[in-house]
Amino acid sequence: MTSTLIGRQAVVVGAGMAGLPAARVLADYFEHVLVLERDTLPVDASHRTGTPQARHTHGLLNGGQRALSDLFPDFEQDLAAAGAVAVKVGLELRLEVPGFDPFPQRDLGVTAYAMSRPLIEFIVRQRVRQLANITIREHCRAQDLVMSSAAATVSAIRFENGNGRSETLPADLVIEASGRGNLTLGFLESTGQPPPEETVIGVDIGYATAVLTIPGEARPIMTFDTPARGGLAGIMLPLERNRWIVTLVGRHDHKPPGDWDGFLAYAQQLRTPTIYQTIRGADTLGEIARFGFPASLCRHFDRIEEFPRGLLPIGDAICRFNPVHGQGMSVSAQEACLLRELLQSRAEEGDPLDGLAKTFFAKAAKLIETPWALAAVPDLAHPRTKGQRPDDLQQRLEFGEGLNRLAAKDAAVHGLFVEVLHLLKPQSVLREPDIVERVKALPAQV
């Protein structure tokens, strides 16, 4: 790919799953890219403190896998070489949803890789480190953004370095991939701008995750229950080095515990016994990790009239999805591809950074639409979920149920459904008139 330089220095805050792909994109357009990370970064695929969620199941959807392969050629080969386990989605993963235990298993031609989150991040980090004009500085905590004399323009970033000293560095563009978005919100406040509108869905989810070795046969399983019955879920996937990761998910006052006996007892309460029966004789490797996820949150930066120049939040700093659907890393990678597309088309313009954020947010909002809806609709069905329910929620839920039944009968619809779930196609493809008609024509019950 040929590219044109558009600036001297870009700074990325956070070396996580949004920051690293974004840094790779910026490397083609800025003389130098600096990634500031508060953590010590491991020299291998081990855990670090800044990403506690990484101890839990992290599925990489096909949409994310494809985006990362676009940014890092041969990415899938890297995953396989590092021990990630190829899983034929639809065929090898046993999906259990009410009415289908299991959902019909078919080869849909979609292969996903299962591995730990630290392994995915490690592979991406290694690829980023190979680029000569990117520097990753560890132990550097970004503190705030510096405004230039031109109103509402970011011109530099202030951070505390590993020696506890404050440093200020100039930046033509700062990408905030800190997961939280506090720098962006702080800057908006300091310039007298209102914060972005937010959509919040209070799900109050609890995760408990064990890493196991399982003697004998095991296979990937996902078990879901209806919101009316509490919505307990269990996810069991293979990991590199012959291990398995099992995550149990509950809500409100029924969250999974952090001790092995309690974990097994909770697994027995899942709607089907498959996960319990597979793991009861397993050996645990390390402690059971727990995580509380209070709410999904989407910040509507696209609705801000004048967004500061030289600043762009990305990844979780824009939208944090209910993790059960495994979307966050994939959307982050797709946003990095979107950024590349915009920089590519603007590089020849007089001022490529002028209005970049506005265009980015408008297109990112489109990207986010499908994953947000896929998670929000079932979440809002749970009676204790807090959030604005659409007037047609019941219709949407019934349509989703009907779609499940149609997909079970028809391999082509099943394939389309999986492509949507994996963020390869927008949800609108499932609203085409012929599909809607066929869903309507189904008998009321299986």
Ligand SMILES: Cc1cc2nc3c(=O)[nH]c(=O)nc-3n(C[C@H](O)[C@H](O)[C@H](O)COP(=O)(O)OP(=O)(O)OC[C@H]3O[C@@H](n4cnc5c(N)ncnc54)[C@H](O)[C@@H]3O)c2cc1C
């Ligand atoms: C329990 C759980 C399970 C999940 N499961 C999945 C899944 O199955 N599939 C999936 O795709 N997604 C999953 N996600 C979502 C996924 O973890 C995030 O969407 C993804 O990591 C977003 O990347 P990010 O770079 O925005 O944030 P992160 O990856 O969290 O990275 C943020 C980085 O910024 C650094 N940082 C923060 N503040 C500063 C600062 N001031 N200065 C310097 N550095 C800073 C942090 O140390 C960290 O390295 C899950 C999330 C949770 C909570």
